[in-house]
Amino acid sequence: MIRIYTNQVSDNQEVIPFPSEVETTEKDWWMIYDADTKVIAIEPLQCSGYTSGPLTMVISDTKEELDQYIIDNKLLFNLD
Amino acid sequence: MVFVVKKDGLPTLIKSNTIFKIFVDFWSNTLGNFWNLAQDPYGKTITNFNVKYISGSGQVDVNWGEGINESVTSGTNINHTFGITKSGISIFSSSGANITDISCGASSPKLGGAISLSAFSSLTGFVCTGNGITAFSGIESCPNLINLELGVNSLTKFPSFNHTPLLNDLKLENNLLSGSIPSLDNLTNLKNLRFQENKNITGNLPSLSLLPNLESFYAIGCNLRGPIPNLSQNTLLKDFRIDSQTTSPKINGTIPSLSGNTQLAFFLCQNNQLSGSIPSLSGNTLLRNFSCHTNQLTGSIPSLSGLSNLQIFQCQTNQLTGFIPILSGLIGLQDFRCHTNQLTGSIPSFSGLSNLQVFTCQTNKLTGFIPILSGSTGLRTFTCQTNQLGGSIPILSRLRDLQEFQCNANQLTGFIPSLTGLSNLQIFQCHTNQITGSIPSLTGLSNLQIFQCQINRLTGFIPSLSGLIRLQDLRCQTNQLTGSIPSLNGLSALQLFRCQENKLTGFGGGIISRTLGDFQAQNNSLTASVVNNILAAFVVANRTTGTRILNLGGSGNAAPTSQGIIDKALLTGRGWTVTTN
Numbered sequence: 001m002i003r004i005y006t007n008q009v010s011d012n013q014e015v016i017p018f019p020s021e022v023e024t025t026e027k028d029w030w031m032i033y034d035a036d037t038k039v040i041a042i043e044p045l046q047c048s049g050y051t052s053g054p055l056t057m058v059i060s061d062t063k064e065e066l067d068q069y070i071i072d073n074k075l076l077f078n079l080d
Numbered sequence: 081m082v083f084v085v086k087k088d089g090l091p092t093l094i095k096s097n098t099i100f101k102i103f104v105d106f107w108s109n110t111l112g113n114f115w116n117l118a119q120d121p122y123g124k125t126i127t128n129f130n131v132k133y134i135s136g137s138g139q140v141d142v143n144w145g146e147g148i149n150e151s152v153t154s155g156t157n158i159n160h161t162f163g164i165t166k167s168g169i170s171i172f173s174s175s176g177a178n179i180t181d182i183s184c185g186a187s188s189p190k191l192g193g194a195i196s197l198s199a200f201s202s203l204t205g206f207v208c209t210g211n212g213i214t215a216f217s218g219i220e221s222c223p224n225l226i227n228l229e230l231g232v233n234s235l236t237k238f239p240s241f242n243h244t245p246l247l248n249d250l251k252l253e254n255n256l257l258s259g260s261i262p263s264l265d266n267l268t269n270l271k272n273l274r275f276q277e278n279k280n281i282t283g284n285l286p287s288l289s290l291l292p293n294l295e296s297f298y299a300i301g302c303n304l305r306g307p308i309p310n311l312s313q314n315t316l317l318k319d320f321r322i323d324s325q326t327t328s329p330k331i332n333g334t335i336p337s338l339s340g341n342t343q344l345a346f347f348l349c350q351n352n353q354l355s356g357s358i359p360s361l362s363g364n365t366l367l368r369n370f371s372c373h374t375n376q377l378t379g380s381i382p383s384l385s386g387l388s389n390l391q392i393f394q395c396q397t398n399q400l401t402g403f404i405p406i407l408s409g410l411i412g413l414q415d416f417r418c419h420t421n422q423l424t425g426s427i428p429s430f431s432g433l434s435n436l437q438v439f440t441c442q443t444n445k446l447t448g449f450i451p452i453l454s455g456s457t458g459l460r461t462f463t464c465q466t467n468q469l470g471g472s473i474p475i476l477s478r479l480r481d482l483q484e485f486q487c488n489a490n491q492l493t494g495f496i497p498s499l500t501g502l503s504n505l506q507i508f509q510c511h512t513n514q515i516t517g518s519i520p521s522l523t524g525l526s527n528l529q530i531f532q533c534q535i536n537r538l539t540g541f542i543p544s545l546s547g548l549i550r551l552q553d554l555r556c557q558t559n560q561l562t563g564s565i566p567s568l569n570g571l572s573a574l575q576l577f578r579c580q581e582n583k584l585t586g587f588g589g590g591i592i593s594r595t596l597g598d599f600q601a602q603n604n605s606l607t608a609s610v611v612n613n614i615l616a617a618f619v620v621a622n623r624t625t626g627t628r629i630l631n632l633g634g635s636g637n638a639a640p641t642s643q644g645i646i647d648k649a650l651l652t653g654r655g656w657t658v659t660t661n
Contacts, residue, residue, distance in 0.1 A: 049633020
């Protein structure tokens, strides 16, 4: 299941102004992207902690779900 | 309309095409207003204006169209800056000297206007390069013309070549020519044919079969299509250059046999839709540059043995299979690129390649080892990433000119060799291998911009980064590194630093550059005070624009405390995305 935290208003997503101390566990897969530019700021990773920031955070149970989310939403990898 | 007659009886100014025609006819071969300037030339300069003529006693004058006649000595360069505004340039002779050559040099700013050679029937050479000329006529009156150079102008139409059978050199590069290349069949004496950088030239490449004396053909930067013509009759051909500028249509078909072109030194056919195989080059012993990259070529790379003059061979971005040929003995080889194909086998020996500067073979299916590179002391670029290479990275310490070394995404083992003394090194990537040992000293690599050794089995410390003033990107994540994150003090170009998924425990401190916007150190063993110190350092750096990613979370790292918690909130308020435990 994908959980989405974003600062953008959307009808079909759970919305909060900023991800504020959003907790992830070691088992969670998550990523961060800029909803305006569609550029991925943090590529899918497993990392526990508490995340705060202005960008869109997507959390999933599996990397495959995040990969599909990237495809569905036409997100862009930063080619650095 | 203005018509001025000077005291010597010679008209000097014409502002009407009708008058101009009468004017030329009246004075026959003794006078030629050959250049009608399009605009006021005031302040413009033409350099190296040169007229050659045959005359026992005659004098040739140039009239710059402003009441000034300037006597010219045959074959001597003169310069002129236009003062009084007039509209044309004339050349005339008081004794009927035969003008054989006119060379207009280059003008700055460009003079523009139209050229007519109709008054110069004895002309054998006309050079008017770099002047912005928009029209050219009268060539049919110059049956003796041997050399015609009108490059770097603004011509839109091809002149007719039906009455100039003696042409040796025809150079029309960098114009605005459009349409198809006219028939060249009448130009049986042609040696050098240059149309390059005329993006509106369309149609098929012309037949060259009736040009037995052709030595060079340049059509790069045009919009040509169709097959490469048969070159078997062009036995004197030395230099052949074509490409395609648009996505479609492009030059297609196959590369013709070059077996009869024994004088060939340059053959460039890159960026087309050529298919088939690369022909045998065994007879082209004078070949210096062969470039067929970015096509759809299949088959294998032909033998290059015996091509002792070869300096550049580029066949990258095709669909080539088979092996990279033996390169030993190609003592002049400077640049060999075969990357992005489907090549198998191993990288050949570099033995004897003492002049090699660039070698790229990445994105193939190569196996075996990276060869010894030490003999190629002038090597600047070596890229072999994304293959299936094994073994270790060879010794690099003698390659003092090395700027770029990439061997990532292979199956390499062993150590990263010493990089000491490689002061020109800009890019070093060995990530995604199975490399062990420690990261070597980076001291003295003042030009290093990118260093990526992530996803290996590296142990030991991250070396000092002091003095790496151009370092932009350092990645060493997913290894088994211990010790501290080194001081980032003075790294004024650093944008990205990733060391996550190691066993790092400390932080060397120092002032972090405001350029650093991506710092990932999650999944290490950072203590609370270290996490606090890193957060504090980023607060001091005060970056408020661009990428702002800071990850200190993950298993193993401690959570921030007291001031660290406040600093995290401060950074978040400045647009940072911060993760901590």
